[in-house]
Amino acid sequence: MTQTTAPKSLSDLLLQVPSVTDHLFRNAPKNALTIYTQMMPGDGVRPEFTTWRDEQWAWRNTIAVHDQSYHMQSLHVRGPDALAFTQYLSVNTFKNFGIGAAKQLVCCSPEGYLIGDAILYRMAEDDYMVVGNPATTEWVEYNAQALDFDVTTELDAMWTLNPAKKREFYRLQVEGPRAWELLEELNGGPLPEIKFFKSAEINLGQFKARGMRHSMGGMPGLEIYGPWADYKDVKRLLQSAGKKYGLRMVGSIAYFTTVIESGWWAVPVSAVYTGEGMKGYRDWCSAKNAAMRMSLGGSFYSPDIQDYYLTPYDVNYGHIIKFDHDYIGRAALEAMKDQPHRKKVTLVWNADDVLAVMQSQFEDAEGDKPLPITLPLAAAGRMHYDRVTDTEGKTIGLATYPGYTANERAMMSLASLDAGFTEPGTEVVLLWGEDGGGDRSAGNIEKHKQVKIRATVAPSPISQAAQSYRTDIGIKRGSTLDV
Numbered sequence: 001m002t003q004t005t006a007p008k009s010l011s012d013l014l015l016q017v018p019s020v021t022d023h024l025f026r027n028a029p030k031n032a033l034t035i036y037t038q039m040m041p042g043d044g045v046r047p048e049f050t051t052w053r054d055e056q057w058a059w060r061n062t063i064a065v066h067d068q069s070y071h072m073q074s075l076h077v078r079g080p081d082a083l084a085f086t087q088y089l090s091v092n093t094f095k096n097f098g099i100g101a102a103k104q105l106v107c108c109s110p111e112g113y114l115i116g117d118a119i120l121y122r123m124a125e126d127d128y129m130v131v132g133n134p135a136t137t138e139w140v141e142y143n144a145q146a147l148d149f150d151v152t153t154e155l156d157a158m159w160t161l162n163p164a165k166k167r168e169f170y171r172l173q174v175e176g177p178r179a180w181e182l183l184e185e186l187n188g189g190p191l192p193e194i195k196f197f198k199s200a201e202i203n204l205g206q207f208k209a210r211g212m213r214h215s216m217g218g219m220p221g222l223e224i225y226g227p228w229a230d231y232k233d234v235k236r237l238l239q240s241a242g243k244k245y246g247l248r249m250v251g252s253i254a255y256f257t258t259v260i261e262s263g264w265w266a267v268p269v270s271a272v273y274t275g276e277g278m279k280g281y282r283d284w285c286s287a288k289n290a291a292m293r294m295s296l297g298g299s300f301y302s303p304d305i306q307d308y309y310l311t312p313y314d315v316n317y318g319h320i321i322k323f324d325h326d327y328i329g330r331a332a333l334e335a336m337k338d339q340p341h342r343k344k345v346t347l348v349w350n351a352d353d354v355l356a357v358m359q360s361q362f363e364d365a366e367g368d369k370p371l372p373i374t375l376p377l378a379a380a381g382r383m384h385y386d387r388v389t390d391t392e393g394k395t396i397g398l399a400t401y402p403g404y405t406a407n408e409r410a411m412m413s414l415a416s417l418d419a420g421f422t423e424p425g426t427e428v429v430l431l432w433g434e435d436g437g438g439d440r441s442a443g444n445i446e447k448h449k450q451v452k453i454r455a456t457v458a459p460s461p462i463s464q465a466a467q468s469y470r471t472d473i474g475i476k477r478g479s480t481l482d483v
Helices: 010-016 020-025 032-038 052-061 082-089 134-146 179-187 228-245 258-262 276-284 330-336 351-360 464-475
Strands: 063-067 073-078 102-108 114-124 127-132 152-156 169-175 199-204 207-213 221-227 247-250 343-349 386-389 395-405 410-417 427-432 451-458
Touching (some): 052 063, 052 247, 063 228, 073 082, 073 134, 082 102, 082 127, 082 134, 114 134, 127 134, 134 152, 169 179, 169 228, 179 199, 179 221, 179 228, 199 221, 199 228, 228 247, 258 395, 258 410, 343 351, 351 410, 351 451, 386 410, 395 427, 410 451
Parallel strands (some): 063 247
Antiparallel strands (some): 063 169, 073 127, 199 207, 207 221, 343 410, 386 395, 386 427, 395 410, 427 451
8 A cells, every 4th residue: 555655845746736826835724814813822912912904004104112022033143254155145235234124035956036034133243133934034044054155143023923922123113193292201311313223232221122113004113123032021011111102912813904904915916836947945844834835815816836937027026136245046036127116006996896896795696606705804815816917818917915914904916917007096906715716725715706896006105104104214315125
């Protein structure tokens, strides 16, 4: 009797399945809301503290505190080659990268497709820290072992994968129109001038922390981090002192809607499943790695996983791509530089079409109903890709992060669309519900019919507050977001 052995690597798994799309991603458990709410367990992060609507309102109107202490990977990269090594993995330049500063780490395959991105902090002379999704930290770990750079790595795993149940640092985003008042009160006076993606030491009452100019929802504020031993006391201090300012702790449900307002394509389909240049990584990946533990939902369907890949140009990273250094994917990105690219936009869903889907859930009609639209997050998988067409039915791009925010009072998606369809006000169509009505989902999603949702193109980020905040930090003054 032949026994099927569990795959030891991603390469083994790909030999066992005809299609990554059909036999790995679409068959994975897909309850996206459960995925999101379970990513941030621990002492302090609940799905909701007040309500998700109230928490969304807070980052636009008072103060919101996002607790990032639990759900992200942190990976130290140390050694005399740490700067050269991380620069070799990222499409953007690391010039003028001082201690205490941060850069975006944007990683691509040799073919120029996104693997993932994260934030890279320079902690000390030869000590850098990658903070973000496992797809990116694992790519860095692999290359530290595979490439000839004098570096070592040390992983501080996210809470669910962390046997010690403690982190090196707590990490809290404090943002909103009254955030500066609170932080200056706790600092005992004016804060030092902190430019975007730069940090400085600040006081939080009796505690010392570093504050970095960065935010989730695009509002003024700081990311503060300090030793794990101070975590509970610092959080209690913020909550107590912040009451008079209307501070809200943000739960995991509202937290993952920040990307819709701020315009960050947080979880692309990582371009690791194809390409000869990625074979070493596939051999290295095991069942513990993110590449083998993802789920996929949405109306865009292709049996070819490459059809889900994105380039940095497709998500508006073209302005940070530099050709002043060597890096993985440079030749491919340089070759496609002058070609037409898709552009990242926000899609605002037609309210009548959304309400029609909701109303159908209360009707005793024959046949399959549309897939319910869950508020505030309607994603059907950790990665959710919907098909977007023009009004004639031609596919013009992909959309992700279907969700609602009380601040915009709209159901929205981020989308990457073909040139010619990206001007604000352009009318497009988003297909809602899985191709095949759930037949490809191995029982993970109920049977349903696919429906059309009219949508209007808007800027990304859609939040005027986020647009003005990003302008204030220098996009129009030349200091740029070249981070």
